[in-house]
Amino acid sequence: MSEKLLVRRAAVLGAGVMGAQIAAHLTNAGVDTVLFDLPAKEGEPNGVVNRAIASLGKLSPAPLASKSLAAAIRPANYELGLKRLKDCDLVIEAIAERMDWKQELYEKIAPFVADHAVLASNTSGLGINKLAEVLPEKLRSRFCGVHFFNPPRYMHLAELIPARTTDKAVLQGLETFLTTTLGKGVVYARDTPNFIGNRIGVFSILATIHHTAETGLGFDEVDALTGPLAGRPKSATYRTSDVVGLDTMAHVIKTMADTLPDDPWHRYFKSPKWLAGLVEKGALGQKAGAGIFRKVGKDIMVLDLEKQDYRPADRKAADELVAILKTKDPVEKFAALRASSHPQAKFLWAVFRDLFHYSAYHLADIAETARDVDLAIRWGYGWSLGPFETWQAAGWKQVAQWIADDIVAGKAMSDAPLPDWVFDGRDGVHSAEGSYSPGKNARLPRSALPVYKRQRFPDPLLGESFAKGETVFENDGIRMWTDGDDIAVASFKTKMHTVSDNVLDGLQEAVARAERDFAGLVVWQPREPFSAGADLAGALGLLQAGKVDAFEAMVANFQATSQSIKYSLVPVVAAVRGLALGGGCEFQMHSARTVAHLESYIGLVEAGVGLLPAGGGLKELAVRASEAAGANGDVFAELKGVFETVAMAKVSASAVEAKELGLLRAGDQVVFNAHELLHVARGQARALADAGYRPPMPARRVRVVGDVGIATFRMLLENMLEGRFISEYDYEIATRIATVVSGGDVDRNAVVDEDWLLRLERQHFVELAQQEKTQARIAHMLKTGKPLRN
Structure with missing residues (x-):
């Protein structure tokens, strides 16, 4: 059994571009992190680090999963703050690539590094054994190289470079931490210049x-x-x-x-x-x-x-x-x-x-x-x-x-x-x-370290294949499979995992079979994205052929699928990574729980193609606002933020941001290693089933903001129209979104049920879909992949 590396607190030495971004990613992962650099020549002693932390919010791609996380990074300097190293479990040095500077710093910090802590150099090519020479004997067994690739939040690779003196258990503990907590793919490199x-x-x-x-x-x-x-x-x-x-x-x-x-x-x-x-x-x-x-x-x-x-x-x-x-x-x-x-x-x-x-x-x-x-x-x-x-x-x-x-x-x-x-x-x-x-x-063979048992499908190399499980049910849209236990998995077969009629029918069948034969169901895709949303080409074909009834039936079937996920008698867990747009976002909103990879880009983006969410997404936002406000709270206050998110077709830049936008729930899990997503999602389904899962009671008493809410939203939109932030057609689409989330033209604080909200969604969706400008937006998106502002 390898030694477990327990990282409650970490330190990063060096607040340059790389050091600051490593500190940012540790913070993304919930690790309490101290960032060190030289004391400022004038003013606040931690000035150098404070400036580095402030600049994290301006970098693109963003090192932080949410700008608000910058406040969690604690600044320190080498003159006044070295005592803070004593309660750090992991110390990562990331200063400039000069052997003499690094060795000098090691001599300075060595007395303050805790006896159990791991010290690692994020060098991109200097000799690890040479760096280790200046360390006291007792620290050498806990020293190695760890080379993050830039930008560290996004690049999967972390090279682990043992020195001759590094303890194997230390390396395995660090490998496990890098893999699960930081989401990295670890490769061992020999101590040669520039590594692998x-x-x-x-x-x-x-x-x-x-x-x-x-x-x-x-x-x-x-x-x-x-x-x-x-x-x-x-x-x-x-x-x-x-x-x-x-x-x-x-x-x-x-x-x-x-x-x-x-x-x-x-x-x-x-x-x-x-x-x-x-x-x-x-x-x-x-x-x-x-x-x-x-x-x-x-x-x-x-x-x-x-x-x-x-x-x-x-x-x-x-x-x-x-x-x-x-x-x-x-x-x-x-x-x-x-x-x-x-x-x-x-x-x-x-x-x-x-x-x-x-x-x-x-x-x-x-x-x-x-x-x-x-x-x-x-x-x-x-x-x-x-x-x-x-x-x-x-x-x-x-x-x-x-x-x-x-x-x-x-x-x-x-x-x-x-x-x-x-x-x-x-x-x-x-x-x-x-x-x-x-x-x-x-x-x-591949490493037998326990952490890799969490990867049901590791990144395969040529010549490798991993058993795909036993098929339970399959149609042209989905495949439902099992590993022989009582948690089933449903995976889409369409391009970009878009939602077609076959996906809708297949998901309903998968839920029915899961209720009958399994304890839970996970919706998971073997590779990104989770789902790029509805099959626009199919929808446009129906509209252009004048088949409005068939089109409306497809929308009703979409809603029925979302509802079957929400009210399934066994927990349905959505395992999201990459894009989860439109209908893909709505499916995870209706699941019992979502497990999302950090790099999940989630959004209800229908406004961009001249439509509004109608797979139950707007209904769900209205229900959640009513529940969050309780009997006497302000429902409008709960709706304002999510209305803006949907009307502006915002997409989260991370799973953490998706929570802030109200597209993921507070209790949804964020996973850092994409290859562990299925393992965690299955674990969540199992935990819910073991706890005696029951679906929520049907939402029959949804308090809505009604006509007053619609009027208030309209005022916000008129300001945006006058300021030319939106076009007249954007204004029409957003007004319809406001109408649905407000519960329609009813009195303020009126009580409606889910079916009422679903009917509203369907009505406005079908009306918008018949507009020339909407069809032009859909056609433009299909042709160019970019939204049209008309």
Whole structure:
């Protein structure tokens, strides 16, 4: 049994961009956090930290799950506050990347670090064993490296780097904390410069830079090839460099040059002249407003090395390359790349070849297994497949032969030989048994640490599959399945998990079967999003064909599905991550409980397509406002905030914010690791069932604000109309939303029931749907993915 790391309080040393954001994410996770830095030269001693905390609210993407959390971070400085370290269980150092500064700080803090506390350095590449040398003997066993990727709230990767002296139980305790509490994917790295992610990731960028120069391609052209077409993020290579900062890029390259003198690729570890020139001019990328790319008005310009000036960024991937890269079979794809004489194909093959060569050559030095390398690159750089997975999918033996041929022909960046294990008759490095470890010359299975039992479906590598459970019921919209226990799971089968007729009918059937044969039901999707809402294309088709009756019947069926979830005799738990919009939001509102991943973007967004929520969402808001106000409270005060949220089609920027917007309930759970979502949701369903769950009583006495509420909402809207914050059509939609949540044109404090509210929802939804402007909004959204303001 590994030692449990109990973290009641944590400290972060260093309030720079990275340190402040790590403190923010610890705070997101409910960890009481102290943030340290140098004392201010003048004024308030904690001034440096206070300014860093204040700036967290201005950063994008937001490091805090809610701006209000900034107040929970406690400021401190190294002169006056070191005693506060004594009650910290975890201390993370995140100061500038200088060995002497870090070691000096360790000597200063060592007497104050508690005997049980873990000390970790968030270095991106300095030697962990070297850092440990200055620590007193008793602290060395509790010291290691932990490298968060930037931005730490969003990047899944955390590299754990043991020193020779680190106690294994300490590492396992920290791994468990990072996985569940902070939601990270942990990869163990050896103590080598830049560890795994940046060693391989930055080499890939250097190889891209080298081959860009060799083939004379434009930076925009290369980004068109090395983005989504190659299974990588939209920001591709050069735009990513701009986002990271060209000064940071240059620094990382210099670190590689300084610390890896014996690397066979060492001669490529230098910034090209154009990069050094941009850094010298202060054109550092996005933060400086210009770098490799820059924006002029609405136009994106790109640096042209021949012209020594910016030109419009308009070079694309050639049709021939698009056809090759869209080939489904990776074996065919790589054969076509290798065979093509097109400069873009030659470029791409060369970049892949040198990446495979480098990764294989260095695997034994930098990691225990090929799994660690592939997951580090996927989680740290956002690639859909890591380098070894890509190679294996493309046909291991054939690609290995091509690489060897290119090395012999002098085409590869280095003449270093591929390791012998590459040619031992294998078809790859990953299989169901595990991933290859050169050190042990065996395939090692995934970690058996108890924390991973919480992941029913871990992020699968090529060659891995996890049993999908036994199907209980299936139609074209959903699949209901079980692991053989009494909690069933329902998952949608539609694109973006949109809600179609088949999903509605399937969910009603799943609830009925759960009531009959199970103790609870979880609605969970194997991957994001939870649901992008109603099937707009289907709805628009019915309207344009003039089938208003069929359209109204679909709306009634939507409401019936929400009601069946709410009044199910067994608890229905919604497990939400990613988008939960429109109908997806309404389903979780009607569930007995929602378990939401921190990165859940929840909203009733129907106003954006000229409609209003009619899957029971507005009814539910009216019911909740009545319940919250009680017999004599102010119902309007309870409604005002949620009305604005719906009328403005606001979407939460996190699950925490969804609670503040009234779209999640106070008792709903927030989970930090997406791979643990199903485990927690099933646990909640089980707990509710074990407690003798009964659905709520039908809401027959809902106190509403009536005509006075509608009039008050109208006044708010008229001010927005005059200020041109909304269009006339927005005003009409919002007035109808106000009418429904207010309970219609009845007296203030009148009492209505759920059916009355559902009828109101349906009536206004169907009337809006027949309007020309609404149909134009729906068509525009389907075509462009963006809302139309008409």
